[in-house]
Amino acid sequence: MAVRAKFRCQFETHKKWGPQDDQATRSYEFMAVYDPALPEDQRFAKATPVGTLTMQVDNPAVTFEIGKSYYLDFTPVDEA
Numbered sequence: 355m356a357v358r359a360k361f362r363c364q365f366e367t368h369k370k371w372g373p374q375d376d377q378a379t380r381s382y383e384f385m386a387v388y389d390p391a392l393p394e395d396q397r398f399a400k401a402t403p404v405g406t407l408t409m410q411v412d413n414p415a416v417t418f419e420i421g422k423s424y425y426l427d428f429t430p431v432d433e434a
Contacts, residue, residue: 359426360387360398361407363418381410382418384426 361384370378386405389395407426411417418424 356427356429358398359405359428360395360423361385361405361426362387362423363420366418366420379410379412380417381408383408384418384424387423 363382364385365383367381367383368378369381384407386398387395388399
């Protein structure tokens with residue numbers, strides 16, 4: 355069964371792994387969203403009432419905006 359969650363980007367952290375700028379990476383922390391006034395959030399809360407996600411991103415083309423919400427889809431992988 356596939357599950358869709360709604361997460362909001364809370365923090366962005368920059369880490370440097372070496373002496374050169376091109377060795378920097380970013381981490382993002384997301385938290386599950388729930389606003390009882392929004393019917394969409396009420397639906398998401400049934401599947402994902404609480405949760406956090408931390409993700410490291412090395413690709414400079416991939417960015418997330420602090421305070422913005424994103425959908426996160428979980429779909430089972432057939433590992434036959």
